Amino acid sequence: MTEADLQFRSLAxxxxxRIATATESQWTSIARVFADAGDRLAALWGSDRRDISxxxxxxxxxxxQDGLAIVRLxxxxxxxxxxxxxxRYPSAVRMQRALFDLLGVHARDSxxxxxxxxxxxxxxxxxxxxxxxxxxxxxxxxxxQYPFVMVAGDGVHEIPVxxxxxxxxxxxxxxFSIVGEKVLRLEERLGFVHKGIDKLFVxxxxxxxxxxxxxxxxxxxxxxxWAYAMAAETATACVVPPRTAWLRALLLERERVANHLGxxxxxxxxxxxxxxxxxxxxxxxxxLRVNGELFGHRLLMDCIFPGGMxxxxxxxALTRIRQQCIDIEKEVHRLRAIYDEHxxxxxxxxxxxxxxxxLAARLGLCGLAGRASGQARDLRIDFPCAxxxxxxxxxxxxxxxxxxxxxxxxxxxxFESLRLMRLIVDDLPGGKVQLSLPPINSxxxxxxxxxxxxxxxxxxxxxxxxxxVRRCHSHDPSWQNWPLLEHAVLDNIVPDFPLINKSFxxxxxxxxx
Amino acid sequence: xxxxxxxxxxxxICTEPPPQPTGAWHVDSAPLQDAILTLLGRALAIRxxxxxxxxxxxLEIHALNNPYYNLEGRGIRFVASPRHADMLLVTGPVARNxxxxxxxxxxxTPEPKLVVAVGDCGCTGGIFGESYAxxxxxxxxxxxxxxxxxxxxxxxxxxxxxxxxxxxSNRQSVVP
Numbered sequence: 001m002t003e004a005d006l007q008f009r010s011l012a013x014x015x016x017x018r019i020a021t022a023t024e025s026q027w028t029s030i031a032r033v034f035a036d037a038g039d040r041l042a043a044l045w046g047s048d049r050r051d052i053s054x055x056x057x058x059x060x061x062x063x064x065q066d067g068l069a070i071v072r073l074x075x076x077x078x079x080x081x082x083x084x085x086x087x088r089y090p091s092a093v094r095m096q097r098a099l100f101d102l103l104g105v106h107a108r109d110s111x112x113x114x115x116x117x118x119x120x121x122x123x124x125x126x127x128x129x130x131x132x133x134x135x136x137x138x139x140x141x142x143x144x145q146y147p148f149v150m151v152a153g154d155g156v157h158e159i160p161v162x163x164x165x166x167x168x169x170x171x172x173x174x175x176f177s178i179v180g181e182k183v184l185r186l187e188e189r190l191g192f193v194h195k196g197i198d199k200l201f202v203x204x205x206x207x208x209x210x211x212x213x214x215x216x217x218x219x220x221x222x223x224x225x226w227a228y229a230m231a232a233e234t235a236t237a238c239v240v241p242p243r244t245a246w247l248r249a250l251l252l253e254r255e256r257v258a259n260h261l262g263x264x265x266x267x268x269x270x271x272x273x274x275x276x277x278x279x280x281x282x283x284x285x286x287x288l289r290v291n292g293e294l295f296g297h298r299l300l301m302d303c304i305f306p307g308g309m310x311x312x313x314x315x316x317a318l319t320r321i322r323q324q325c326i327d328i329e330k331e332v333h334r335l336r337a338i339y340d341e342h343x344x345x346x347x348x349x350x351x352x353x354x355x356x357x358x359l360a361a362r363l364g365l366c367g368l369a370g371r372a373s374g375q376a377r378d379l380r381i382d383f384p385c386a387x388x389x390x391x392x393x394x395x396x397x398x399x400x401x402x403x404x405x406x407x408x409x410x411x412x413x414x415f416e417s418l419r420l421m422r423l424i425v426d427d428l429p430g431g432k433v434q435l436s437l438p439p440i441n442s443x444x445x446x447x448x449x450x451x452x453x454x455x456x457x458x459x460x461x462x463x464x465x466x467x468x469v470r471r472c473h474s475h476d477p478s479w480q481n482w483p484l485l486e487h488a489v490l491d492n493i494v495p496d497f498p499l500i501n502k503s504f505x506x507x508x509x510x511x512x513x
Numbered sequence: 514x515x516x517x518x519x520x521x522x523x524x525x526i527c528t529e530p531p532p533q534p535t536g537a538w539h540v541d542s543a544p545l546q547d548a549i550l551t552l553l554g555r556a557l558a559i560r561x562x563x564x565x566x567x568x569x570x571x572l573e574i575h576a577l578n579n580p581y582y583n584l585e586g587r588g589i590r591f592v593a594s595p596r597h598a599d600m601l602l603v604t605g606p607v608a609r610n611x612x613x614x615x616x617x618x619x620x621x622t623p624e625p626k627l628v629v630a631v632g633d634c635g636c637t638g639g640i641f642g643e644s645y646a647x648x649x650x651x652x653x654x655x656x657x658x659x660x661x662x663x664x665x666x667x668x669x670x671x672x673x674x675x676x677x678x679x680x681x682s683n684r685q686s687v688v689p
Binding site for chain 1: 516517520521524527561562563564565566567568569570571572573574575576578579580581591593594605606608609610611612613614618640641642643644645646647648664665667668
C-alpha cells in the first residue's frame with residue numbers, strides 16, 4: 001500500500017494539514033508507511049460520533065515531510081477497538097491508555113493496558129468523553145493501587161516520590177528503583193492533575209474556547225491559545241489579517257524567552273549555583289512586568305482569541321519591546337559567559353541525563369529536548385507560517401543530548417527569539433488585528449499546530465453546525481517527552497534527577513488534561 | 514568567578530517594598546493566627562501544594578521568590594515538607610486524582626496551621642469548576658483561611674494574601 005491509496009483532503013489554513021478517513025487495514029499500513037519514512041506521530045485522540053452514526057472515531061496525526069497528515073478511523077465494532085499504533089510508535093503507548101480511559105475505545109495488541117489518566121477517582125466503566133455521560137457526575141475518590149513494575153535483585157530498593165513534590169512543582173509520582181545511589185529504573189505515574197479539560201470543551205461556543213485552551217498548560221498559554229485560534233479559524237475558513245499573525249508570533253517569542261529565562265536560572269540553582277537563579281529571575285521578572293504593562297497580563301493569558309488579538313501595541317510600546325530585547329540580550333550574554341566558565345556548574349551539566357540522538361529518533365523525542373538530542377525539527381523552520389516565512393528562523397541544535405545540551409539550546413533559542421522579536425517589531429505590517437469568526441452551517445474540523453517553547457502543540461477541533469465545540473483535543477509535546485525522561489535518568493545518581501527533570505521541564509497539566 | 518562577583522555587585526539590591534495586607538480576602542475566622550504569631554513571631558514556613566493548577570500560579574509563586582520581593586528577608590520561606598510548614602499555599606481546583614494527597618498534606622501539617630488558596634481556581638474552582646475530575650475550590654476539600662483571587666494573581670497579590678493571613682490587623686477584624 002502507498003500513501004496514495006488513502007484519499008487525503010487538504011485543509012485550508014495557516015499550516016499544511018491534510019486529512020483522510022481510513023479502513024482498519026489502511027490505518028495499520030499507513031502507520032507503517034509513515035514510520036518507515038521516519039515521520040513522527042504528533043498526536044492520537046478519539047471522539048464519540050455515535051450520535052451521527054460514525055461510531056467512535058480514532059484520530060492519528062503524523063508530522064510528515066509535507067505537513068501534518070491526519071488519519072481518521074471510524075470504529076463500529078463492539079466492544080470498540082482499533083489496531084494499536086504502539087507497535088510502530090512507542091510514544092503511542094500512553095496516548096492509547098489515555099484514549100481508553102477517557103473514551104473506552106481499546107487499542108488492540110497494545111501491550112501495556114494499565115489505566116493512565118484514570119486513577120481511582122471515578123469507576124472503570126465511566127468513560128467521560130462519551131457524549132451520553134454527564135460531565136458533572138461525581139464519585140468518591142479511592143486510594144489507587146497502581147501495579148508498578150518491580151525491580152528485583154541484591155540491594156535494590158525503591159524510592160517513591162510524589163505526587164506532591166518537595167518544591168514549587170506540579171504533582172506527579174516517580175518510582176525509582178535504585179542500587180546504592182544509581183538509578184536502575186524510573187517509572188512515572190502521571191495523571192494527578194487531570195481536570196477534565198477535553199470534556200469541558202464540549203458545547204463551548206467556538207469563539208470562547210481560547211480561554212480554556214490558554215489554561216491547558218499555563219507556561220504555554222500563548223502557544224495553546226494560538227493553536228486553538230488557528231484550529232477555530234481553519235474550521236470556519238477565517239483568514240486573519242497579517243498584523244494579527246505577526247503579533248501572535250511576537251507573543252509566542254516573548255513566551256519562549258520568559259520560559260527560557262526561568263529555566264536557565266532554575267538549572268543553575270539545581271546544580272548548586274543560586275547566583276544563576278537570582279540573576280535570571282530578575283531578568284524574567286522585568287520581562288513579565290513589561291508583558292503586564294503592554295499586553296495586560298504577565299503571562300500573556302487571553303491575549304489571543306479566534307479571529308484576532310485583544311491588544312494592538314502602539315509605536316511607543318514597540319520601541320519599548322525593541323529596547324528591552326537589546327538590554328536583555330546584553331545581560332544574558334554576560335550570564336552565559338559566567339555559566340560557561342563555571343567549572344562546578346559545567347561538571348554537573350555535562351554528560352548528565354543523556355538521551356542519544358538514536359534513542360531520541362526511535363522514541364520520538366520532540367521540541368527543545370529533541371533539538372538538544374540532534375532532532376533537527378522546528379515548525380517555525382520546517383513549515384513556516386506567517387510571519388516566520390519572512391524571518392528566516394535559525395535552528396538551535398546540539399547532538400550531545402545531556403543537560404548541558406539542553407542548556408545550550410535554551411541559550412541559543414533565547415538569543416534567536418530576541419533577534420526575531422526585533423525583526424517583527426521593525427517590519428510589523430499595519431492594519432486591523434480583530435475579525436469576528438464567520439458563522440458555519442455544517443460540521444467542520446480544524447487544527448492548530450504551533451511550535452511552543454517546549455515543542456509542538458497540537459489542538460484539534462470539531463465544531464458543530466451551531467458554532468459550538470463538539471470535541472476539542474489539546475496535545476502537549478510532554479506526551480512524547482515524558483517517557484524519554486525515564487531513559488535519561490538511567491545510570492545517573494538520584495541527586496541528579498531534579499537537575500535532569502528540570503532540563504526537560506515537562507508539563508504535568510498539559511499532559512494530564 | 515571575577516565576572517560573577519562583578520555581576521553581583523553591579524546588580525546591587527533590587528528588593529521593593531511589600532504590599533499592604535487586606536482583610537477582604539479572609540474567608541473564615543479561625544483563631545489560629547494568634548498561635549502562629551505567639552509561637553513564631555513573623556517567621557513563616559510555607560508548603561506549596563499544587564492540587565490541580567494549570568501551572569500558571571506556580572510560575573507566579575516562583576516569581577515571588579525572586580530578589581525583587583525578598584521573601585526570605587521578610588521571614589517567609591518555602592519548605593519541602595508539610596511537617597515543617599505553618600501554612601499550606603494551595604493552587605488549582607482540587608483534581609479528584611489529587612483529593613487524597615491534598616487531605617494527607619493537610620493532616621500532616623502540624624497545628625496551628627493556615628491554608629491559603631491561590632488563584633481563581635483555588636477560590637471558586639475557576640474555569641474548571643466541579644466535575645467528574647475536579648472537586649472545585651480548595652475549601653471543598655480542606656478548610657481555607659484566605660483565598661487570593663486572580664488568574665494567576667501576580668506575586669505582589671500572593672504576598673499580600675500571605676501577609677493578610679498572618680497579620681495582626683486582620684486577626685482582630687475576623688476573630689469573633
